[in-house]
Amino acid sequence: GKQVPGLKTGTNIQKRPILLGFSQLGSESDWRKANTLSIKESAEESEISLLFENAEQSQERQFEAVRSFIKQKVDVISIAPVVEKGWEPILKEVKQAGIPVIIIDRLVEVSDPSLYVTFIGSDFYEEGRKAGKYVLDKLANTPGPIGIVELKGTEGSTPSIARGKGFHEVITKRTDFAVLESANADFTFTQGKEVMRSFLQARGTSIRVLFSHNDDMALGAIEAIEEYGLRPGKDIVIVSVDGTRKALEKLMEGKINSVVECNPLLGPNLIQAVNEMIDGRTLPKRIVTPESIFTEVTAAREIGTRRY
Numbered sequence: 001g002k003q004v005p006g007l008k009t010g011t012n013i014q015k016r017p018i019l020l021g022f023s024q025l026g027s028e029s030d031w032r033k034a035n036t037l038s039i040k041e042s043a044e045e046s047e048i049s050l051l052f053e054n055a056e057q058s059q060e061r062q063f064e065a066v067r068s069f070i071k072q073k074v075d076v077i078s079i080a081p082v083v084e085k086g087w088e089p090i091l092k093e094v095k096q097a098g099i100p101v102i103i104i105d106r107l108v109e110v111s112d113p114s115l116y117v118t119f120i121g122s123d124f125y126e127e128g129r130k131a132g133k134y135v136l137d138k139l140a141n142t143p144g145p146i147g148i149v150e151l152k153g154t155e156g157s158t159p160s161i162a163r164g165k166g167f168h169e170v171i172t173k174r175t176d177f178a179v180l181e182s183a184n185a186d187f188t189f190t191q192g193k194e195v196m197r198s199f200l201q202a203r204g205t206s207i208r209v210l211f212s213h214n215d216d217m218a219l220g221a222i223e224a225i226e227e228y229g230l231r232p233g234k235d236i237v238i239v240s241v242d243g244t245r246k247a248l249e250k251l252m253e254g255k256i257n258s259v260v261e262c263n264p265l266l267g268p269n270l271i272q273a274v275n276e277m278i279d280g281r282t283l284p285k286r287i288v289t290p291e292s293i294f295t296e297v298t299a300a301r302e303i304g305t306r307r308y
């Protein structure tokens with residue numbers, strides 16, 4: 001195992017695996033399942049032993065997991081925070097215990113940046129802007145007014161806040177674009193279908209565009225649109241975020257028009273950050289995962305290599 005400083009006993013240095021406590025926020029989507037698998041696989045490949053706790057969307061259960069990691073005296077704690085607010089107290093407890101914290105995937109809103117070493121995750125604001133730009137391009141030659149509906153992710157989560165902000169800022173360029181409905185559907189297939197059904201009942205054929213904050217909600221919405229009697233990808237332009245295999249398949253069928261990539265494979269970045277930190281190296285405050293955008297054209301090329 002790695003040499004953990006302060007573990008010298010006598011002449012030989014005591015070697016034991018690094019203990020990483022990871023609080024995962026849930027298993028709400030294909031993206032999340034891929035994220036969990038990536039972290040477990042990367043920990044296995046390295047000499048790091050992983051304590052994994054799944055909070056199933058409950059911030060309180062994330063706090064409990066972090067407290068149990070403190071009790072177990074782990075070397076590092078990593079958190080994928082379900083929402084941004086409410087993390088100061090628990091992160092102060094971790095700091096008092098002298099355990100470094102790595103935030104991954106989503107961000108925490110804290111006034112004291114020393115409460116975590118680094119944040120590894122996507123630029124969600126840019127993802128929202130990419131989605132907005134796609135809609136502007138797709139409808140460049142379509143006269144308004146154009147009705148848009150939005151399926152938002154978990155209320156108060158970084159991806160939902162930032163994707164929405166980026167998207168809305170970009171589409172203001174067209175004054176004949178109107179957001180008719182915008183509601184949270186918690187990143188899940190089931191709620192995406194239910195909320196889209198309610199949008200259709202309220203607004204019917206005035207809906208011309210759907211912006212979904214993730215693929216699972218978009219896939220649910222596609223079922224609602226087809227049950228309503230409209231053609232997803234044709235009567236309603238659909239742009240989504242993540243880039244899961246199921247979404248790329250719909251992209252190839254023409255039922256989704258564009259998918260903005262959000263990379264869930266954060267395992268290698270996390271494990272590398274843990275090892276570098278244990279070796280006493282300083283880490284950048286922010287590590288951004290590289291991402292692109294998929295359309296009907298590129299989906300075919302991508303689908304073969306997708307791992308999730």
Ligand code: GZL
Nearest residue numbers: 028029031032105159187214
């Ligand atoms: C984004 C991640 C989001 C995904 C959803 O990094 O937090 O949560 O976009 C997932 O699919 O549920």
